[in-house]
Amino acid sequence: MKCPYCQTDNDKVIDSRSGEDGYATRRRRHCLSCDKRFTTYERVAELDIRVVKKDDSREIFQPEKIRNGIERACWKRPIATSEVARVIAEVIEGVQQCGNSEIESQEIGAMIMDRLIELDDVAYIRFASVYRQFKDINDFVQGVQPILSRNKIELQRAKNETPTQSKPR
Ligand SMILES: [Zn+2]
Structure with missing residues (x-):
């Protein structure tokens, strides 16, 4: 890594730790040429989907x-x-x-x-x-169908189940 102070590529990593969010690695580097210290972050590249x-x-x-x-x-x-x-x-x-x-x-x-x-x-x-x-009420009615049919199934299941049975999911 080129040193930001003297632009020489001659450094030693003196500390390496995970960033707060776990998405970055923070490295503390020591430039062996000018003796200054600097920090770099390493991240996973965004996937190009x-x-x-x-x-x-x-x-x-x-x-x-x-x-x-x-x-x-x-x-x-x-x-x-x-x-x-x-x-x-x-x-x-x-x-x-x-x-x-x-x-x-x-x-x-x-x-x-x-x-x-x-x-x-x-x-x-x-x-x-x-x-x-x-676009209209028909679309809406169609859209709520999955919820209505699911609730119906759950109602039926609740009727058939014994009260001690634990809830699925
Ligand atoms: Zn340097």
Whole structure:
């Protein structure tokens, strides 16, 4: 690493530790040429995944968009911040670990909706209405179907189950 003081590439790492968030390694270096000390940070390079949109155009995957979409859907809902953070992290990881250089935006949307439906009905509907671009009441009714049918199944299951049985999930 070139020294920022004397531009010589002759240094020794004197300390190496993980950054607060675990995403960076901080290295303290000692320039053997001018005797000054400086710090470098090492990070994992952003993975270059492209998102294929409905119109077949592509854009670079931006984790921020997932974060914003999920946070907006969960806004002011009674969901623990840690739960929202977990869903965001799971979806971002899911995209990054899909193993392809391209992923369909629909696939990402489905990953988010699968998790939101488990978390909160209103958050799910909010996300679905933006993501699926509900145009009228029919779209909305269609959008709530997964929740209605799930609630029906759960009601039936509750009727059949003994009270001692623990809740699934
Ligand atoms: Zn130096």
